[in-house]
Structures are given as structure tokens and as C-alpha cells.
Amino acid sequence: MRISIKLKSLWQNRRHAPWAIPVIIIFITLMLLLIFKSLQPEPAVKVKPEKIWTVQTHKLVAGEKTPQLELFAQVESPYTAKLTVSINADVKSLNVKEGQSVIKEQILILLDESDVQLTLNHKLADVAELKALITSEKNRNKNDIAALKLEQSLVALAEKKLKREEKTSKTNLTSQSSFDSQKQALQNQKLALKVRQLSITNHPARLAQLEARLAHKRALAQQAEKDLQRATVKSPFAGIVLSTDVSPGERVRPGEKLLTLYSTENIELRAQLPQKYVSIIKQALQQQVTLRGSATTSQGNIDINLHRISGAMAETGLGVDALFEVNNEAARLLLIGEVLEATLNLPEIADVYSVPVSSIYGTNRLYRVNESRLSAVNVEKLGGQIKQGKQFVLVRSAKLKPGDEIITTQLPHAVSGLKVEVRNAPVTEHDASASSLPDRAEHR
Numbered sequence: 001m002r003i004s005i006k007l008k009s010l011w012q013n014r015r016h017a018p019w020a021i022p023v024i025i026i027f028i029t030l031m032l033l034l035i036f037k038s039l040q041p042e043p044a045v046k047v048k049p050e051k052i053w054t055v056q057t058h059k060l061v062a063g064e065k066t067p068q069l070e071l072f073a074q075v076e077s078p079y080t081a082k083l084t085v086s087i088n089a090d091v092k093s094l095n096v097k098e099g100q101s102v103i104k105e106q107i108l109i110l111l112d113e114s115d116v117q118l119t120l121n122h123k124l125a126d127v128a129e130l131k132a133l134i135t136s137e138k139n140r141n142k143n144d145i146a147a148l149k150l151e152q153s154l155v156a157l158a159e160k161k162l163k164r165e166e167k168t169s170k171t172n173l174t175s176q177s178s179f180d181s182q183k184q185a186l187q188n189q190k191l192a193l194k195v196r197q198l199s200i201t202n203h204p205a206r207l208a209q210l211e212a213r214l215a216h217k218r219a220l221a222q223q224a225e226k227d228l229q230r231a232t233v234k235s236p237f238a239g240i241v242l243s244t245d246v247s248p249g250e251r252v253r254p255g256e257k258l259l260t261l262y263s264t265e266n267i268e269l270r271a272q273l274p275q276k277y278v279s280i281i282k283q284a285l286q287q288q289v290t291l292r293g294s295a296t297t298s299q300g301n302i303d304i305n306l307h308r309i310s311g312a313m314a315e316t317g318l319g320v321d322a323l324f325e326v327n328n329e330a331a332r333l334l335l336i337g338e339v340l341e342a343t344l345n346l347p348e349i350a351d352v353y354s355v356p357v358s359s360i361y362g363t364n365r366l367y368r369v370n371e372s373r374l375s376a377v378n379v380e381k382l383g384g385q386i387k388q389g390k391q392f393v394l395v396r397s398a399k400l401k402p403g404d405e406i407i408t409t410q411l412p413h414a415v416s417g418l419k420v421e422v423r424n425a426p427v428t429e430h431d432a433s434a435s436s437l438p439d440r441a442e443h444r
Helices: 002-014 020-039 114-170 176-201 203-230 275-286 429-435
Strands: 053-055 057-059 068-076 080-084 089-094 107-111 232-234 239-244 257-263 268-274 292-297 300-313 319-326 339-345 353-356 365-370 373-378 380-387 390-396 405-407 420-422
Touching (some): 107 257, 114 176, 203 232, 268 275, 268 300, 268 339, 292 319
Antiparallel strands (some): 068 339, 080 257, 089 107, 292 339, 380 390
């Protein structure tokens, strides 16, 4: 009441002031705004619906799985021969060219035989000479044996004659000089006998010496014969010529390379194994488990088998080289030095699941769909697989079980609890036949 009286008196006193009208207008405007605000109906609150992400899933299947390694393998041959020359000769003819296929014992190069033939003739003459000397020594020994008896009889006669001279010299029927002469004759005859006996005794030694010299000359002659044979250069095995290093008319010396070829029956693939798989593969080889695989060529896939692994680290220091066998038919499709994509099947692993690569988030996490919500699961990765040209990862976790659906769609903000809707692509006839295959990798 008092406030209204004061306002009334204030209005009567100030109503003629210049600011009275503007203040009244502002006051009325504020009052109208408040009235309109109070009379305006409140809008209904709209609740924003939760976003649902569309995903595709992969169903987990139980069973043993075969991990696979993707490798790059280089074609090589342990039977790569670099044929060299062992004689001084001129190249008579070159009968093959680079890249040409050859068979075993095929003539590749002909060398001039004239110099080698002269050397062989000289060695054969030395052999004939020693044979003649051996024959002469044997004849000499036969003569010495026959003459020995005569020498012995001559010594006996000289001894008897000396005894007679000794008796007559005592009766002064002969002179002392005659006795001395007879005594000297006996000594000379004994000396000749000893020389004859020594010659017979030394016969085995002289014969052995001659036979040793003959063996030496025969060896030199055989070497010359081999050199003569080497003038005709033949292929040591069936293979392909990698390169030729001489031309007809060229003079070659011992040790110089003639050509290089490799055996098509001994082709291998060399690939580097990651270090973490070496112990697994070594154990499989020790248990005589055959590890099979395949290599991709321009004419299709070929079967390969792991034969052995190197005993030392590779030059890169990142793994160990593995050597794969290739059958002879497939080897004819390959070129030395060619690099191929290869796949190696490792020993089977139990209690693991095969999931697409796109299922992995980060390094070791995937998401399972549970009542249209995502649930993160950390897994242990144990290798990879290739199915129908697609890459899969082998994982293990105690939280996973057969039949679980794992999302394969890479969501930008995937977290546990995110709501999703599963919309898998319709299964075609090709996919159905592929899914009916066993989950383990087939051993080709």
C-alpha cells in the first residue's frame, strides 16, 4: 500500500520530466514480453535415438588349423657346373648356345687335339722303353743265374789247381812265381763269383726300380689319354646352358672357364623363414613330418616340399634360409634366379580359430557380437592362412567359443557396448562350396 502511494506521488511529481515517457514505454515493453513468455507453450522434448552401426560378421568354427607362411622363393640349382679347360688348346668348335637344353654326355665343345696327341705319343714311348728295360733286366738275371754255376765250378777248379801248385812248390818242382800266379787266379775267380752273386741279389731291387718308373710313365700316359679325352667337352648331366665364355679359334689355357650349365633334374627354391618359425619347422623335420606347400608361376601353381633348412643365419640376419624340392616336371617351368611367391603349410594347431584379417583391431583385439552389442576380446595370434585367395589370421582366446560371431567390418570408433546390426552378404553357390571345404589348409 505504501509502495503504491510512493509510486503515485513520484508519478505526480515527475510526470512532467523529459525521461518519464521513455521509461514508461520500456517498462510496458518488458511487461508485455514477460506476459508473452509466460503464455507461450513449452515444446515437446525429442529424445535422440541411439545410432546403430551396420556390420558383417564371421562365425567361428572349431577344429585343428594349419598355419601358412607366405614367402618369396628364388629358383636355384645346387648342380650348377662351371666347366673349365685342363689343357692348352685352341677351340675347334662350340656346339651349344646360351639357353639351349642339353642331354647327358652331349658334346658341347671340341678342342684341338694335336698338342695333346703329341704329348700322349711321347709318354707311350717312355712306357715302351721301360718295358724293354724290364725285359732286358729279366734276361740278364737269367744269364747271371746260369753263369753263377759256371763261376762256382771255375772257383772249385782254381782251388784244386792251387793245391797242386802248393804240393809241387814244396818239392821245388815249380817256382814261387807260378804258385803266386795260381793263387792270384783263384782270388780273381772268387771275386768274379761274388760280383755275379751280387748281381743276382740286386736283381729284385733293379726290377722294382724299373717297374716303379714304368708305373710312373704309365700314369703320365693315362693322364695324357685323359687330357686327350677332355679335348671333347661333354655335358655331365641333362640341363640348360646358362652362359658360354669362349668362341671357335680362341686359345684357352688350363683353368679358364668354357661355359656354365645347370641340371634341370636338381632344382630347388630358396626362401627366408622368419626367425620365430624356425624352431617349429626344425622340430617338424626332426620328427620326419613332411611340410608341403605351393609356389605360383606364370603357368599356374606347382607343388613344393620343404627338404631342409640352412645351418646358419641368412645374410640379412633376420631369419634362416629354407630349401624346397621341386619335381622334375615342374622344374622345367622355372628359370634360375626367378623369384616366386610361395606358401608353406606349417604343422597343425588345435584350439584356435581362423578369422579374416579385417577382424583384427589394433594388434590383438577383435569384437564379438553379443545381443546386438559389441564386446572386445584380446586374442593371441598364432599365424595366418590363405583361403580362396583371402588372408585369415589364426587366433586363440579362452573367451571365444565355436559359433561366436566376430565382426569383419572396420568401424571408426569401435568400443564395447556399441550397438550394431548384422547384415551379411547373401551366400552364393561359390561361397557355399568354399565354406563346405575343411577349415584346415589342404596339403597339395
